[in-house]
Amino acid sequence: MAVKAALSFLLDLLFPPRCIFCGQVIPPGRAVCEKCAAGIETLSGAVSLNTGHAGNNIPCTVLYAYDGKVRDSIIRFKFGGEKKNSVFYAENLSALIEKSYGKDFFSTVTCVPISSERKKSRGYNQSELVARGVSSFSGIPYSDCLIKIKDNPEQHFLSNSERKSNVxxxxxxxxxxxxxxxxxxxxxxxxxxxxxxxxxxxxxxxxAEVYCAAVALAKMQY
Ligand SMILES: [Zn+2]
Structure with a gap:
């Protein structure tokens, strides 16, 4: 542990940590600057996703509105290799989940999978990093419950009307x-x-009885 801490200290000296939202240099051990910590609003908890199918209401705990600096940080996390952002998202999402459901409510935490082709080219599944982070902060065991069997176009780049048939x-x-x-x-x-x-x-x-949690909620149009 001492070696790991010393290495982490040395790395912070060589590559000073930067705020995941605005990029400003911050003290070691922090993930966001004071200004962003005070100015970025966390949503209050669960929303119910009603996706238009009978009996398909899904309780969903959401951390942020997908907007401004939050949006920029998630895009860098998802497409720009900024894997470390997952730790901050997971810590705060875990706190929100515990506030909504208490401890020991869930048996398993899992993630939306990506195809093996996409995982190979990106190097990681961004949702898996958040899910594994939630697991380590909350103690809910992580398991890969789903597999993606088709390398379909990424939802991010499709219109709302194309998304339903795509998945x-x-x-x-x-x-x-x-x-x-x-x-x-x-x-x-x-x-x-x-x-x-x-x-x-x-x-x-x-x-399974299914609940969901996400880092951010974009404006929905059904
Ligand atoms: Zn900042």
């Missing part, structure tokens, strides 16, 4: 036992809810 049938169960378990599904950005809805449908087919 249809692209996920399947991994084989993890989720029967009668409360599963917390993590995504990075929720926009139309199509991805969450499709993943929830598959998880429910395995007998």
């Amino acid at each position: 249809k049938g692209v996920y399947r169960l991994s084989g993890t036992d989720i029967k009668d378990k409360k599963v917390l599904l993590i995504d990075d950005i929720v926009t139309t809810g199509s991805t969450i809805s499709e993943c929830a449908k598959v998880l429910r087919s395995g007998g």
